[in-house]
Amino acid sequence: MQVTRLRNVRIVDGIHASSKPTDLYIVDQTLARNVPAETKINHDYDLQDHVVMAGGIDIHTHIGGGKVNLARLLWPDRKARSSDEKPWLGPLSAPVPSTWETGQRYLQMGYTTCFEPAMLAANARQSHIEMRDTPWLDTGGYVVLGNDRMLLNMIAQRSGQDAINDYVAWMVASSAAMAIKVVNAGGIDAFKYNQRQLNVDEAHPELPVTPRDILWSLATAAEELGLAHPLHVHCSNLGTPGNIVSTLATLDAIEGRRIHLTHAQYHCYGNQGPHGFSSEASKLADRVNSSSHLSIDVGQVLFGQTITLSADTMHQFANRKLASPRKQIFQDLECQAGCGLLPFRYQEGQYVHGLQWAIGLELFLRIQDPTRVFLTTDHPNGGPFTGYPHLIRLLMDYDFRMSIFDRLHPDVQKTSSLPSLKREYRLDEIAAMTRLGPARALGLQSRGNLNPGSLADVVVYRNDTNAETMFSSPVMVFRKGRMVLKEGVFLEDCNKTVLVSDFQARQEALEWGNRPANAQRWQKQYGYSPWLTAIDPEEFADEGLSVEHAHWHD
Amino acid sequence: MNEPNRRPEICSFCSLLCELTPEVSCSKRIASLSQVSRRHGSLGQSEAAVDGSAERAAQRAIRQIGNATDVLITGRFRCVDSTRSAVELAQRCSAVIDPWDSDQAMHAIASLQRSGGYSVSLGEARDRSDLWIVIGQDRMLDHTPLLPQAIQRGEIVPLLLLGKWSDSSIRQWQQAGFEALCIDAHLEDLPRCLSQATRLGADHCDSQLGRWILQSTYSTVLFAPATLEVAQVDLWMDMLSQWILRQNQTHRIATLSWGGLESTFHQTCTWLTGFPGRIRFDKKVPGYDPGHYRAQSWCDRRPNATSDPSRPLVVWVDDSIEPVPEEFLRVEVPKISISSIPIANPTAQDVWLPSGIAGVSSAMKAFRGDQTILANIQPASNQNLPKLRSPSDWIGRLLQCK
Incomplete structure (x- = not known):
């Protein structure tokens, strides 16, 4: 038994609010508040004036899969990283860095668990393998449904919810996913038929199906299958002025079922004001505040160069002329979805970009419960994830926030309500939005908190009035009980875990692919058997990964 | 549960990665399998000799890598597994890494990077x-x-x-x-x-x-x-x-x-390093230069190792069943070849580490030609072939000592 004692620390995990110094023990891979007096302490650290949090959890970050790798490929003119002993302290080499750099950079901020939110079933193996090659992080992914032609046909043919549940169960199980994500329900497929927009109650050009039908079917499947994470929704009309109407219609379509709205900042726009583009963040925030079954991640915009990538080809193609530099990649993929990539530069002096920045912050500041609003930039879409410490400072420091606001386009300063929002996040609220909340939303009881028995993913930060400094350079990071980073120096790699859903019926779910009628339909649709792309759990063992299941506790 | 439906047997002889069924009859597969059987058969007959000398060959290879200061890792990578291990070896040796046959793929990548x-x-x-x-x-x-x-x-x-x-x-x-x-x-x-x-x-x-x-x-x-x-x-x-x-x-x-099986290298190298190939590691950090780090150009600049003070070495990693190219054999630099086919007319400094055929005698992961599906290919079940180490197994052995 290996025991590490962290003495005189301030525990901040969104549950325990005491500011009194206390001791925290790491016993092998788990946490304890005390150990028997005779226990031998192997490592003992006095950490007065330090804050201890659980490892950070990023609920929505594009870190593995076809479009992520295309984004790496699209950016060859990157800066060479300096080759001194701490190269990760230099600038990020590219908006979408390699798997090696991704793992290093996340750990260096104290993040230990990340989720790729857009795995195509056809491409799930690649997503998992890339994430396996991302050191230090435990990972999982959400399978993209809602534009897969098999599902659309089932809904169109009124096959019934039971049949849809069976199919969804198969897709989640065979792609080893944590959850279901829907991207512009039906819109990606409609674009393949040359339709350029699809509203919530508009019919698909070829099938008697509307986005409302798709959303309802998938939200019902997620709930009836008992998936830990609710339907993860990228709404219709991303980035379009006036899209608050379709966003609220999307929430209505779910009819009170659990839902997670992703990169919500891009979905709460009005079409008023001097440029026909305005903030409707307060409407969405009010809705979140009054609906306990609703959570969001923000998708905050941070100024600078990035690459936007999305399965939403319909809207990425519509935005192609905004690419900077001027190049773009689009793909229609395997009767399941698509992808679009555009390099993009968010600029402080540009009205729309400035207002997007303010809208994201408005959402953070208006939503009262920090366990239901999660800190993301929708990496890399709003900006690279390495901007999180800066974003935390924006939330914790009103004056700092205003110092940037004052540099924005004059019309943003005239129209935005941001100056009136004086709220400054506390440390426990930051812990709630970056640890506890995401863990709860994903059904990961042993992560995101410092309860006795929880996994010993522990981050020690030096208390600092500058939150950006504090959150960009933890003093120590422990992964599964072992110290892997100390004062910026990586000590060792750690065993990695893949996180997958646990709805009671994985074996039953996989039976779907063996039923002759299903196998024949699949073969006819794709030209190969259902088992070509299905992931066998043994593959994870072959890759040296352990598997952890998420549970839904209402 | 109908267990036999699981894990379809996949043909690895072209980038279509067809699932094998009684209906799938492919002239390329038939010809290739016959070639593989012959090669493996001859390896199998001399298996004891190869096995007996394999460890000595590995020791020599480890010494050569340890002494070299200018290393190129090249060959014909057809799967994630070989690419991963080769990139790791390149990082440890501060080597240049680029597949031998990368010109066409790099042209396609260059176009994508410019125009999308x-x-x-x-x-x-x-x-x-x-x-x-x-x-x-x-x-x-x-x-x-x-x-x-x-x-x-x-x-x-x-x-x-x-x-x-x-x-x-x-x-x-x-x-x-x-x-x-x-x-x-x-x-x-x-x-x-x-x-x-x-x-x-x-x-x-x-x-x-x-x-x-x-x-x-x-x-x-x-x-x-x-x-x-x-x-x-x-x-x-x-x-x-x-x-x-x-x-x-x-x-x-x-x-x-439509890409060939070699696209698997470029995909894997991209996620591991951020670049599709043609890189050199310096203190573990990859530097990308498509003109300078092309494998064949590296060899052209080093026609003769005896006059080269930088102690050059080429590590050839081959997942394919094709003969080693003539142009490569003409390079007068010590070679470590990890392949199913020995180097023709080897010099005293050359080392051969005999490997099996990825996808036939060992498992591999490879991309279909459209680079959308990454297939998990298990060894052929109906081929009575001797067990030989895969290229990634051999590189793993070399890494243990580097």
Whole structure:
């Protein structure tokens, strides 16, 4: 038994609010508040004036899969990283860095668990393998449904919810996913038929199906299958002025079922004001505040160069002329979805970009419960994830926030309500939005908190009035009980875990692919058997990964 | 549960990665398997000798790597597994890494990096296309003989063959169920011709080719960069991509650029390092220079190791069943070859670490030619082949000591 004692620390995990110094023990891979007096302490650290949090959890970050790798490929003119002993302290080499750099950079901020939110079933193996090659992080992914032609046909043919549940169960199980994500329900497929927009109650050009039908079917499947994470929704009309109407219609379509709205900042726009583009963040925030079954991640915009990538080809193609530099990649993929990539530069002096920045912050500041609003930039879409410490400072420091606001386009300063929002996040609220909340939303009881028995993913930060400094350079990071980073120096790699859903019926779910009628339909649709792309759990063992299941506790 | 349906047996002899069924009969697979059996058979007969000397060979290889200060890792990588281990070895040795046959793939990547494009995966194109435009020549079918069957969805669909196609190739497309029409065309000019044919739009179009394209609801332009005989593939692809992107402003059309198994290297290397290949590691950090770190150029600059103070060394990693290329054999630099075929006329400094065939005698993960599906390929079940280490096993052995 290996025991590490962290003495005189301030525990901040969104549950325990005491500011009194206390001791925290790491016993092998788990946490304890005390150990028997005779226990031998192997490592003992006095950490007065330090804050201890659980490892950070990023609920929505594009870190593995076809479009992520295309984004790496699209950016060859990157800066060479300096080759001194701490190269990760230099600038990020590219908006979408390699798997090696991704793992290093996340750990260096104290993040230990990340989720790729857009795995195509056809491409799930690649997503998992890339994430396996991302050191230090435990990972999982959400399978993209809602534009897969098999599902659309089932809904169109009124096959019934039971049949849809069976199919969804198969897709989640065979792609080893944590959850279901829907991207512009039906819109990606409609674009393949040359339709350029699809509203919530508009019919698909070829099938008697509307986005409302798709959303309802998938939200019902997620709930009836008992998936830990609710339907993860990228709404219709991303980035379009006036899209608050379709966003609220999307929430209505779910009819009170659990839902997670992703990169919500891009979905709460009005079409008023001097440029026909305005903030409707307060409407969405009010809705979140009054609906306990609703959570969001923000998708905050941070100024600078990035690459936007999305399965939403319909809207990425519509935005192609905004690419900077001027190049773009689009793909229609395997009767399941698509992808679009555009390099993009968010600029402080540009009205729309400035207002997007303010809208994201408005959402953070208006939503009262920090366990239901999660800190993301929708990496890399709003900006690279390495901007999180800066974003935390924006939330914790009103004056700092205003110092940037004052540099924005004059019309943003005239129209935005941001100056009136004086709220400054506390440390426990930051812990709630970056640890506890995401863990709860994903059904990961042993992560995101410092309860006795929880996994010993522990981050020690030096208390600092500058939150950006504090959150960009933890003093120590422990992964599964072992110290892997100390004062910026990586000590060792750690065993990695893949996180997958646990709805009671994985074996039953996989039976779907063996039923002759299903196998024949699949073969006819794709030209190969259902088992070509299905992931066998043994593959994870072959890759040296352990598997952890998420549970839904209402 | 019908267990035999799990883990389909997958053919690894071309980038279609077909699932094997009684109906799938492929001349390339039959010829390749016979070749593999012969090779493995001869390896098997001398297995004891190889095994006995393998450890000594590994020790020599480890010493050579330890002494070298200028290392190139090259070869024919066809799977994630070999690429991963080779990249790790390159990082440890501060080596240059680039596949031997990377020119065509790098041209395609260069075009993508410059212009982007609009592409479609095989399954989508098969399901959605109501017009196929296939650009190329017979070599496309030499590489992937079952491609016509793979893109056919079971109904008659029009298909235009543009380029240089023999009667026998045209028949292959027709026999697969396409209404194939061949238009003999100069490949170099095709992107410009397509652009010309569609420039006036659907209402005023003055060419039959243009009308076909503009009246289709979803056209797919299929080509294979590695088999295209055009002078500058990257510029050719730039022009085609620009035309495709313009067309999509009003109607739907996409390219299906078919890559070989070597694309697996470029994909894997990209996620591991951020670059598709042609990199050199310096203190574990990759530096990308497509001109300078090309494997064949590295060899050209080092014609003779005896006069080279930098103690050069080439590590050849080969997942394929092709003979080692003559140009590589002519390089007078010590070589460590991890392959199923020994180096012809080796020098005293050369080392051979005999490996099996990925996908046949050992498991591998490889991308289908459209780079959408990463297949998990298990060893062939009906081949009675001796167990030999895979290239990644050998590199793992070398890494233990580096």
